[in-house]
Amino acid sequence: MPWVSTPIAATTTSQSAISDPETSRPQSLPEGFRPSSERFTLHQIFYIFVVGGLGSAVVSGAINFTIAYGMYATADTSKSPIRLWQFPYTLAGDGGLSIPIQCTITWWLEVWLVNRHLRRGRVQAIGFMPEPKTRFFRWFMFLNDRPVRDHERGGGKMMHWLLFAGSHFARALIVSAVAFTVVWAPSVAVLMFVSLKGDEKKGTPGCEHDWCYKRKWAPQIFKSVKGSVLGILTTPLIVLFWLVRCGWALRNNEAHYGER
Template identity: 40%
Template sequence: MFWSRAQLQTQAGASPADLEQGASPSPRRGSQLDGDIPVRRGRGAEARSADKPASGGNVDEGGRLEPSEKLTRHQLFYVLVLDGFGGMVLSGGVNFALAYVMYTTQDTVKSPIRLFQLPNTLAGDAAVTIIVQCILTWFVEKGLVAYDLSRRSVQPIGFIPKPTLPWQRRLFFLPASDTDIEDRPPSGIAAIIQQALRGFLLAVVGFVLLWPAGVGILTALGEPAGGDYTYADRWTPQIFKLILGGVLGLLTTPLMAAFWLIKAGWEGKSQRTVKA
């Protein structure tokens, strides 16, 4: 009896010390017992809202933000600015540095820099650059996008429907149909080859778009000699590689980032469907 009465008096506003001295409780404003319940619930709601990600999106079971239902401004900034212009600057700078080392540290009198003839062929260098850059960038973007998704720095793209054509589903590492159980992803050398093939496909597109135009520009900048064109060891080769690498990075890097964001959106929606 005493303990029940003490609980009621304490909840009504009296401290335990007042109860021992027999003091009457001092009521608080609006301190009815029933009135305290919504206050405690309100604090719980605030605590739950504080646990939400700063970006405002919900989190799926994999720790990623839930897929977006439309293309957000942050996704555009991520794909076009961070990946597009960032890839352009980085790729152009790396190609410029490599070309400077490659063409200024050898005897160009003995082995002139030509457009087509080996050993120093700018046309061949451009073709190799397109292939190698696309494959390497594919692996880099795969890792960077996966890291940013795990850190909740960007939302997966969730408004694009899954492809239905078999070749499109194979391209995105999807099973033949939505009713099929997804196979275990390949590991080891097989996984590396599968990923490299995707990068090579973009290299083919980049080659068709950039290589003929690049060769055409180089013919206008070179000195005709022996049925070919020759160039000084600086600065035509370096600037050519700078522009080629930069434009290639600007065109292909956003496509690679979008590829992984879209695939992550499908994976997030599949998890929600299974959970439901």
């Protein structure tokens, strides 16, 4: 695909590069790309952690706050209060479902954004990371031992798009699963701590066997903070993923990368 492909002609790879891909270098950089860095630069650190991490935290927090306000601030809680576990207004369920949704959206945004910046020379690829050896991590990093064949890339295009989308969704779900184990349980513990207490809880119908919350502001703050934490944890890793993967593509003279 154009945003995750380098226009280097793989047919120009020398025999020594084929036998030792770890030490190979492209004969010439593709148009727009900058040389891969041999160490972390200040600009890369700023791009990964400030632009990627803090930027994602601010945007994700604002979006999640807005969504939570629309969901809970005007909810009819006379019969169904906002509770931790029970439907229809379950904060634990909301928190669990929003993690894979946010991770998947973040993955696709960074697929487009980081590779766009790489192609335009706004950031350097990372060129000093060694390639993983284990089969799973090679698959996860799009380091396929068998190259994508022409008929898989061309043809009617539909199958290629389906394989492309499926491969990226699979990796986004893996990121989501890891993020879920890190973020969800602590967020539930915090919700238990900030729930209604004492007479305030006793006076709210439907809260006898669950943790309950007012329509404002606990649900909105919870969803906003969780979205910000998730953004600052996952986005830098996804940005780093593509900077490293592009560095390997430039080093190995790959014509395409990030396809399956």
